[in-house]
Amino acid sequence: xxxxxxxxxxxxxxxxxxxxxxxxxxxxxxxxxxxxxxxxxxxxxxxxxxxxxxxxxxxxxxxxxxxxxxxxxxxxxxxxxxxxxxxxxxxxxxxxxxxxxxxxxxxxxxxxxxxxxxxxxxxxxxxxxxxxxxxxxxxxxxxxxxxxxxxxxxxxxxxxxxxxxxxxxxxxxxxxxxxxxxxxxxxxxxxxxxxxxxxxxxxxxxxxxxxxxxxxxxxxxxxxxxxxxxxxxxxxxxxxxxxxxxxxxxxxxxxxxxxxxxxxxxxxxxxxxxxxxxxxxxxxxxxxxxxxxxxxxxxxxxxxxxxxxxxxxxxxxxxxxxxxxxxxxxxxxxx
Ligand SMILES: [Zn+2]
Ligand SMILES: [Zn+2]
Numbered sequence: 001x002x003x004x005x006x007x008x009x010x011x012x013x014x015x016x017x018x019x020x021x022x023x024x025x026x027x028x029x030x031x032x033x034x035x036x037x038x039x040x041x042x043x044x045x046x047x048x049x050x051x052x053x054x055x056x057x058x059x060x061x062x063x064x065x066x067x068x069x070x071x072x073x074x075x076x077x078x079x080x081x082x083x084x085x086x087x088x089x090x091x092x093x094x095x096x097x098x099x100x101x102x103x104x105x106x107x108x109x110x111x112x113x114x115x116x117x118x119x120x121x122x123x124x125x126x127x128x129x130x131x132x133x134x135x136x137x138x139x140x141x142x143x144x145x146x147x148x149x150x151x152x153x154x155x156x157x158x159x160x161x162x163x164x165x166x167x168x169x170x171x172x173x174x175x176x177x178x179x180x181x182x183x184x185x186x187x188x189x190x191x192x193x194x195x196x197x198x199x200x201x202x203x204x205x206x207x208x209x210x211x212x213x214x215x216x217x218x219x220x221x222x223x224x225x226x227x228x229x230x231x232x233x234x235x236x237x238x239x240x241x242x243x244x245x246x247x248x249x250x251x252x253x254x255x256x257x258x259x260x261x262x263x264x265x266x267x268x269x270x271x272x273x274x275x276x277x278x279x280x281x282x283x284x285x286x287x288x289x290x291x292x293x294x295x296x297x298x299x300x301x302x303x304x305x306x307x308x309x310x311x312x313x314x315x316x317x318x319x320x321x322x323x324x325x326x327x328x329x330x331x332x333x334x335x
Contacts, residue, residue, distance in 0.1 A: 001017070001018060001019070001020045001122060001123040001124050002015060002016075002017060002122065002123050002313060003015070003016055003017075003018050003056050003118070003121060003122035003123070004016075004056065004057075004058075004121035004122070004313055004316045004317075004332075005018070005054045005055065005056050005121075006044060006045050006053055006054065006055050006056075006057060007053055007054045008053050008054075009045070009046060009047045009053060010045060010046060011045070012317050013057075013121070013316050013317050013320065015313065015314055015316075018122075020123075020124045021118065021124060021125065021126045022067075022069075022126070023067055023068060023069035023072075023126045024069050024070075024126070025069050025070040025071050026069055026070075026071050026072060026128055026129055027069040027072070027126045027127060027128050027129065028065055028067070028068055028069065028072055028077055028083075028126065028127060028128075028129050028132060029065075029066045029067035029068075029069075029124055029125070029126050030061065030063040030064065030065060030066060030083060030085070030120075030124065030125050030126070030127060030132075031063050031064050031066040031123070031124055031335070032061055032062070032063040032120050032122060032123060032124060032125060032334045032335065033062050033063050033064065033141040033333075033334060033335040034062045034063075034141040034142050034144075034145045034310075034331050034332065034333050034334055034335070035058040035060055035061050035062070035119070035120030035121055035145060035331070035332045035334065036058075036060025036062075036145035036146040036148060036149065036150070036306075036308075036329055036330070036331050036332075037060075037311075037316075037319045037320055037323055037326075037329070037330035037331065037332060038059060038060055038149050038150065038176075038323075039261075039323060040059065040087065040149070041057040041058065041059070041114065041320055042320075043115060044057035044114055044115050044119075045057070049112060049115045049116070051115045051116060055114075055115070055118060056114065056118035056119050056120075056121050056122050056125070057114040057115075057119050057121055058113075058114045058119030058120030058121040058122070058125075058332070059085065059086055059087045059089070059112065059113040059114040059115070059119050059120065059148070059149055060084075060086060060120070060145045060146055060147075060148040060149045060150070060331075061084060061085040061086075061113065061119060061120030061125065061127075061145070061148065062082070062083075062084050062120075062135065062141045062144050062145045062148065063082070063083060063084075063120070063125075063335075064080055064081060064082050064083065065077055065078065065079055065080060065081045065083055065132075066079065066124065067079070068129075069126075069129075072129045077129055077132065081134060082134070082135035082136075082137065082139070083132040083133060083134055083135060084132070084133045084135050084144070084145075084147075084148045084292060084296065085113050085119075085120065085125075085127050085131050085132060085133070085148065085289075086113065086131075086133070086148040086149050086152055086286065086289070086292050087112055087113065087149050087285075087286050088104065088105050088110065088112075088113070088131060088286065088287065088288045088289055088292070089110065089111035089112045089113035089114075089115070089116060089117065089127060089128065089131050090110065090111060090113075090127060090128030090129065090130040090131025090132070090289065091109050091110055091111045091128045091130065091131070092104040092105075092107040092109060092110045092130060092288075093107055093108075093109040096108065096109070104130070104288040104289075104290075105285060105286070105287065105288050111128065111131075113127060113131060120332075120334075121313065121316055121332060121334075122334075123334060123335075130289060131289055132289055133148070133289045133290075133292035133293040133296060134293055134296075135296055136296060136297060136300040138300075139296065139299075139300055140305075141333070141335070142308050142310050142331045142333060143305045143306050143308055144296065144299075144306070145306070145308075145329075145331045146176065146180070146306035146308060146328075146329035146331065147180070147292075147295055147296060147299055147304075147306060148292060149286060150176045150177050150180055150306070150329060151180050151184075151295050151296075151299060151304070151306065152286050152287050152291055152292045152295040153177060153260055153284070153285075153286045153287075154177050154180050154181040154184055154235060154237070154260065155180075155184045155291075155294075155295040155298065155299075156284075156286060156287035156291045156294075156295065157235070157258055157260055157284035157286075158181070158184065158185060158188070158233070158235060158258070159188070160284070161233055161256050161258065161282070163190070163232045163233045163256070164232070165188070165189040165190065166189060166190065166191065167190055167191070167230075167232040167233070168190070168191050168192075168193060168228060168229045168230060168231045168232060168252075169185050169190045169191070169192055169193070169231065169232060169233045169234070169235070170192075170193045170194075170195050170214075170225065170231050170233070170234035170235070170247070170250065171185060171192060171193070171194055171195060171210070171234075171235050171237065172195040172196070172216065172234060172235065172236045172237060172238065172239065172243060172247065173195075173196065173236070173237035173238030173239075173261075174194060174196045174201045174204070174205060175237065175238055175326070175328065176237075176306075176326065176328055176329045177235075177237035177238075177260055177261065178194075178196070178235075178237040178238065179204075179208055179306075179307060179328050180304065180306060181235050181237060181260075182194055182205060182208040182209050182210050183208050183209055183304040183305070184298070184299075184304055185209075185235075186208070186209030186210070186211075187209070187298070187302040187303075187304055188298075191211045191212075191229075192209060192210045192211055192212070193210065193211070193212040193213070193214055193225065193228060193231065194206075194208075194210035194212070194213045194214070195214050195216050195221075195225075195234070196213075196215070196216065197215065197216055197217040198215060198217060199215055201213075202215075212228050214228075216243070216246075221246075221250075222246055222249050222250045225250040226250065226252075229252070230252025230253065230255075231250060231251050231252050231255055232251075232252060232254065232255055232256070233251075233255060233256045233257075233258060234247045234250065234251060234255070234256075234257050234258070235258050235260055236257065236258065236259050236260060236261065237260050237261055238261060239259060239261055239263050240263065240264070241263050241264070241265055241266070241267035241268070242267075244257070244263075244267040244268070244269055244281070245267075245268060245269055245270060245273070248269060248270070248273045248274065248277075248279055248281070249273060251277065251279050252277075253277050253278055253279075254277070254278045254279070255277065255279050255280075256279070256280050256281075256282055257279065257280065257281045257282065258282045258283075258284055259281065259282065259283045259284070260284060269281060306328065306329050306331075307327070307328040307329065308328060308329045308330070308331045309326065309327065309328075309329075309330055309331070310330075310331050310332070310333045311330060311331070311332050311333070312332070312333060313332055313333075313334055316332050319331075319332055
């Protein structure tokens, strides 16, 4: 089969012919239809999580069940069923404190797809059965792939903040995560303020469902936010360290600031702003395969769609290198 592989740390992806992998006990073979390109693929390239090489990256995998390893229930994991695999790569133990607390993603046995084992930049891949999320029939392979990492990250982080439906929420950044966050928050019943630099993205933000648009590169934007109302949550999808304190200032009483992307450096926040307004700063990873399944079901029922540009597997390096100037999400089309 054809696959794109990092042969050594820091290298480019190389297209190679490799044997189709066999699913071991408890694992499933997936025929890959498409795979979304995520910034975190670079974690595989640079070995940030200690992966070995050669390694096939890709953790926004959309495909179909093709073969079952020993011990996988054929009545539940039916051959031909559409499935997705995200950052949570399965293999949770089910016995540790984190598992018993229903936090599979924090189990020490849990693996990361495309880091600890080969991911979706290939015609076939194998994954533990607990990493699989069933995809509702009829969902489009290219538009759905980004929901498996970017989508679940915004949907699952936000729904866990317990913000009252109808409240004002801000979405900072209008890239891969942000354009999905606006749609999800709107469809979940919130009044969304899109927060981005410049005025050129206002039209698009409103088409995606934002009720308001605030240009955060202009002086006075914090007052503009406050004038709209009491903002109960801001999702930072493309943060810089300076946006943290100003977003805290823009939040209303009890407001929550949720970090969804890594900041390039440590940030400063004024404790008086936090204590004086019962405000909090929250970090959130993504979620597990059950959260992914709920993300997909919600997106399917509510027509939340990723805006994508597709690439053939041969052009995967271009898709990954140009991710910084991607208008939303790049997706590698494999089938
Ligand atoms: Zn990702
Ligand atoms: Zn565990």
